[in-house]
Amino acid sequence: MTPLDTLLVGIPALLGGTCLAAFLLQGWGQHPIARCMDAYRTAHDRLTERLVGKGIFRFPGACLLDSHRHWAFAEVFALLVFLAVVTGNFSAYGLLRATPAAVLLGMVVAWISLRGAAREALRSVHRDLPVACFLLSLLLESGMGPSAALQETSGSIPEGALARELRELVRSRSLGVPRGESIERSRQRVPVEDYRLFLNHVLQGERLGIGLSRSLRELSAKMLENQGHRAETIAQQAAVKMLFPLVFFIFPAVFLIILSPVILGLWDRLAG
Template sequence: MVYATFCLTVTLLVYAFFAMREERTTAMKRRLAHITGGVETAQTVASHPEEGREPSLMRRLLHPVWKEFRRGFSRTLEERQAAKLEIRLLQAGQPFGMSPVDFRIAQLTVFIALPGVFLFYASILKIGLSGTIAFLLAAIVIAAVLPGYYLKLKTRSRSRLALRELPDVLDLLTVSLEAGLGFDAALSKLISKKEGVLATEFRRCLEEIRLGKTRREALTGVKERVVVDELRVVISSILQAEKLGIGMVQVLRIQSEEVRDQRKQRAEEAAMKAPIKMLFPLVLFIFPSLFIVLLGPVAIQFIQTFSE
């Protein structure tokens, strides 16, 4: 049973590795096509990544099985759970282009893989029944926590990047609006000049507006996908200004100043926390080394004197 689980785990991991490589290659081609050939070429690459190329043997063998397994697994996922998980994936930047079904399959794979690998190594090391049970329990706990923790890390990292980009994005939007552009045209100028988390989200927002969504719905989607309180305040202010007929230039200028003030306050707070964080390395590592260097020769001389 252990060896069968191990073989199944290795097979799934190998296929997942090749699928991730394929996804990265397709994303790279899509970006290059968007730069060199325009949006239509990028969409062609995204929709037909395998066109003009013979699929590999691994893909021909495993793709039908994977497709059928994925279809059957999607039926077990409730619509409410899928919606919540999709929001979490979007907040994390949709790593590896995963859908909710793909993420659940990845969770299942990790939950099978880690205990299988731990049991395999426990059988090799021959650590006994108690050690094997401890290994198995540790693997189950890690496998249950790891995928969700990975999403949290990705969400936190993406939020930090978005918060760092926010002041420059607001400045560019303000300048574009002052130059006489409309809000949608200012967003187009922004996504053509900037790269990053916010540029990607506003590109998606603009595409949703062009596909028929209202501006309020599209900007509300940006608020849900980016976990940054400052950005949510900015978008709420934009929507309120649009509703009340207030000029957006003044609103964006005020919000930009507030975001920069908040960034300055966070920097000052981090600077005040730095001495407290340095205290533990000083006490645990630097002070003992200084004591050894300063008092070590004295202690040696003292011992030699009294031993004579």
């Protein structure tokens, strides 16, 4: 190993170790592990917001993600790629080749993982929204105010993208953000038509002073009916999707099992 290789490997390792030590010491205050995890989560949430704001993450639902787990998976994958390439060629050329490969593959893995998580977040919004509408209508009928009812609903539905978004809506109102502005922000973050209808009902009810409970209950029933129609459509598409594996995998295996004794018998007769 030449002195140039030592410098090229040692300087990045020293800088990386210094940054890691500074990060750990900064979070080693009152609660070591908790503060480190909170700092890691906050940094990656901000990174995701910047990438969404710059248009790099353009897929729907990117604003609904709890992204730190997906970034951690991508970073571990990039580190493994870097170590594998450097181990195979421990030199300056190997280091220069490993760094861009690890960064590129890490970004690809992060993009794929975050995109899948965004789709799952949108599906969870579709799944939990009828329950949230029905629960909110019950709370409003009991005499609870809209803000208190939204806060109670966010804590009662299953933890997920919709619960976080409702909590963010309540938090914006508690900070003094106008109701129209907070609802418009929430509408832009969640690209789901049923959720936008839900926000329209809430906004019109608060502006016009009309009762929300009946309209929300009707909206919940309509959403459940739409979910039933979507389930029927998916069930009808299942037969078409199963056609390819049936024709190319299952049918040949069945024919081979059934016809193999006949083929072997004919082969023995022809050979004899």
